[in-house]
Amino acid sequence: MPPSSLPENDAGKAHHHSPPQAKPTQRKPGGWKSMPYVLGNESFERLASIGLIANFTVFLMTVFHMDQVSSSNLINIWSGVTNFAPLVGAFISDAYVGKFWVIAFSSFATLMGMVTMTLIVALPKLHPPACSPQQTILNQCKGPTNKQFGFLVLALGFITIGSGGIRPCSLPFGVDQFDPTTDEGRKDINSFFNWYYTTFTIIVLIALTLVVYIQDSVSWVWGFGIPTMLMVCSIALFFVGTKIYIYVKPEGSVFSSIVQVLVAAYKKRNLPLPKGEKTFIRGNFYDPPMKGTHKIPKLPLTDNLRCLNKAAIVLDGELNPDGSAVSLWNLASIQQIEEVKCLVKVIPILVSGIICFTAMVQQWTFTVSQALKMDRHLGPHFQIPAGSINIISMITIGIWLPIYDRILVPSLRKITKIDSGITLLQRIGIGIVFSILSMIVAASIETMRRNSANNHHGSDGVAPLSVMWLAPQLILLAFAEAFSILGQLEFYYKEFPDHMKSVATAMFSVTAGVANYVSSSLVTTVHKVTGKDGKPDWLTADINAARVDYFYYVIAGLGVLNLVYYLIVASRYQYKTKIKDIDEDESQFDVELNGIKI
Secondary structure, eight states, rough: OOSSSOOSSSSTTTTOBBTTTTSSSSOOOGGGGGHHHHHHHHHHHEEEHHHHHHHHHHHHHTTTTOOHHHHHHHHHHHHHHHHHHHHHHHIIIIIIIIIHHHHHHHHHHHHHHHHHHHHHHSSSSOOOOOOOHHHTTOOOOOOOHHHHHHHHHHHHHHHHHHHHHHHHHHHHHHHSOOOOSSSSHHHHHHHHHHHEEEEEEEHHHHIIIHHIIIIIIOOOOHHHHHHHHHHHHHHHHHHHHTOOEEEEEEEOOOOHHHHHHHHHHTTTTSOOOOTTTTHHHHHHHOOOOOOOEEEOOOOOSSSSTHHHHHGGGOOOTTTTTOOOOOTTTOOOOOOHHHHHHHHHHHHHHHHHHHHHHHHHHGGTTTTHHHHEEOOOOOOOBOOOOOOTTTHHHHHHHHHHHHHHHIIIIIHHHHHHHHHSSHHHHHHHHHHHHHHHHHHHHOOOOOOHHHHHHHHHTTOOOOEEGGGGGHHHHHHHHHHIIIIIIHHHHHHHHHHOGGGTHHHHHHHHHHHHHHHHHHHHHHHHHHHHHSSOOTOTTOSSTTTSSSSSHHHHHHHHHHHHHHHHHHHHHHHHOOOOOOOOOOOOOOOOOOOEEEEEEE
């Protein structure tokens, strides 16, 4: 088993470390031999979590007999926590124990969650009694007891811990297995990224089809039991590879550096900034040489958010004889400060993605509720599981991205002279527009579905309308994701300094997490405020009596306001300029920023 920290190798390959009881000779990276274990572990965790959330609305409404408001809120709250959890996992990994141990611990947490979920559906005492169709129509089904609900929360908690550790660590742990100092290693890393996302896509398709079908048509016990057994195999495979892996020593978390800058700036908030600070940077501000095995371009001190610059003011007694800071909580470097400024700079763009995410969240909740009350037959003998309907979005993205990358971008590049065809901010804005259109179309289709169901007067409340009528809104949501969400990921990655690339994924998770809570708050507010004068509220348990279409229009209206906000902040945003590397001996200080010599 690998220890949490291991001695560094020589010859400029400090990021690779020897396994336990290794000989003093330099060890080759694990490379592709370790990939079955790394990718297998990530794939089965995704299979468990995505297979759960894809059909979770159906599970809560049919097994736990929860209404659509309660089930939607539970899903949103759980998804929000799960999206914030990777921040904790990344911090523990980078600052303390390393990626291996975080993945190992989190894998067992995921297994415990899946075992608990399987027991919940297998043991009658852990879930509410079955409900007849007549009781369902009359809303007389018995809901979960406190004990049963507690076991459900326990299972979701274990799965959240597992996701929080595996998701932020699996991809970088796989990258660690290759040597980036060689051409072959760099090519292998690029190939690994392709394999990583390919396996992820395959797992999503399996989860949305096979796993959901088993849960819906065979039994929930097998639907949860099969991923649980596969997770056991995944853990066994992961530990079999311990003698092959390359282990990277924790070097500290970038999140700690961010907090240190804020604390130091607060402590020195009453200090005046030196006049002509650009002339006296060396004498007044802490600007040590860059350390580490990888050369990172240094950032010059800027005038933006000048209050943070105070964190770098050197006071008596704050430097050691070797020029290092006595306490990182009292003195921050210029590099640290500028990295924090880059983070603050993108926050307005991040905020604009919340409402866009909120629209996409609905495809896992109310869209599934719609599908349950539509004709899901595909031929005389096969019925599409309601939780599988979202595969339309996945297929759309899979078809569109190659067309966009290979055909549309080259054509736009000839017109705009921009490498990416359009700017990243334009791409995000287009995605926001698609999210608004998707909600408008969703509302129109829901109005048609509701009228069809109520006019049909069927005993089961199912509208004689094909579930494929949901395809237009799902296709538009897919375009929103392809433009806005993927655009945000690339935007964060390119706009952050090299030292903060890991924060890009964190920002994506934060946006998704906040969107889940916004969606939950919105559902609760609409549920409480609407439905006056004896009329059912918009999100009442009976979707045919509810007005989910009005709820979609509310989200579309918020999207329009968000678009106006986005156009304002995007028009004022200045992209990060390319800054020349500063030699570590600090012999040269001139850098070019926005074309001006400083």
